Amino acid sequence: MPGCVLAHIVTRSSIILRSSYILILHPPRPAPPPISFSSAMASDGFLSFVSALFGWIYFLAWSISFYPQGLLNWSRRSTSGTTVDFHFINILGFFAYFVSNAAFYYSSEVRAQYATRNHGLEPTVKFNDITFALHGIVLSLIISSQYLLYPLWGFNVSPNNRPSRFILGVAAGCITGVVFTYVIVASSGGNDPLVDWVELDIVYAIGYVKLIITLIKYMPQMILNYNNKSTEGWSIVQILLDLTGGILSVSQQGIDSYLQHDWSGITGNPAKFALGQISMIYNAIFITQHYVLYRNATPRRNPENDALLADEERRID
Known part of the structure; x- marks a missing residue:
């Protein structure tokens, strides 16, 4: 009816019919409580602490992992059951890792170029990455000398004391790739x-050298274990420490990227992320060889190696 007004309260709402239209009036809702950032800040602070803790633990785990093989060689006075390829190519790998991390950490130009390509974010490289790489160079040189200069260590002559052509070819190819990029x-x-193409691309090329070397450096030892049907002479302790470092390294990078709310910390530094992933895969293979496939196995004698050892002994005499 024109001009009449009907009011009715339904579930705390007022419905008013006036002429040909309906007006619904809701009571005012209470204002939401103010958002507190204290818990978020506390969470970020805790994650930052965990990231730093993981960084130093994986630094220690990976650094200590160099020692078991060298100490085992020393206690046995022999490098038999192992190959120099792993340690020899590690020298180049850790040198490349040191240079790339130092550039990301210290070079303002490289850091600015990185930020331009990655939404203004900074590289996730830590100082312990640099010290770890430098430590790796020194230890790889020392352990390689146990193979290449074994008479100075008083070791018995063993096969596989010289880098293979495959490893030498990989080293030459990596160096050529960096020069080509430059x-x-x-x-x-x-x-x-x-x-x-800018200086950042040279740093990436150097970083990929470490990635390529990590991809292939375990292969000669893995194949040697398979041929010998034994892991005797190869330290499993270094593998367990390497696995620990790989897990924590990947975890740290994931935490850092989460704190930045951007995954460029991983995509912008793929070498560091891939290193942890590849190492863990190879570590799983070595653990399977040691604890499952060749557990308590006696290494096979290789007549060809015996002949080579005899020739080497005659040259020394």
Whole structure:
């Protein structure tokens, strides 16, 4: 009916019918409580602490992992059952890792180029990454000398004391790749990191050297264990420590990327992320060889190696 007003309260709402339209009036709702950032800040602070803790633990685990093999060689006065390839190529690998991490950590130009390509974020490289790489160079040199200069250590002559052609070829290929990248950057003359070849690309190329070496450095020892049907001479302790370091390294990078609310910490530094992943896969293989496949196995004698050892002994005499 025109001009009439009907009011009715339904579930705390007022419905008013006036002429040909309906007006629904809701009572005012209470204001939401103010958002507190204290818990979020506390959570971020805790995760930052965990990230730093993981960084130093994996630094210690990976650093200590160099010692068991060298100490085992010393106690046996022999490097039999192992190959120099792993330690020899590690020298180049850790040198590349040291250079790339130092560039990400210290070079303002490289850091600025990285930020341009990764939404203004900074590299997730830590100082312990640099010290770990430097430590790896020194220890790899020392352990390699146990193979290459075994008479100075008083070791018995053993097979596999010289780098294989495969490993030497990998080393030469990696160095060539870095030089080629440097030539491209030097000749391009560009300054825009988004479209041009810049110094950051050289750092990436050096970082990929470590990645490539990590991908192949375990293969000679894994194959040697398979041929010998034994892991005698190969320290499983270093593998367990390496596995611990790999898990914590990947975890740290994931935490750092979460705190930055961006996964560029991983995609922007793929070498560090892939290192942990690849190492864990190989570690699982070595653990299976040691504890399952060749547990308590006696190493096979290789007549060809015996002949080579006899020739080496005659040259020494």
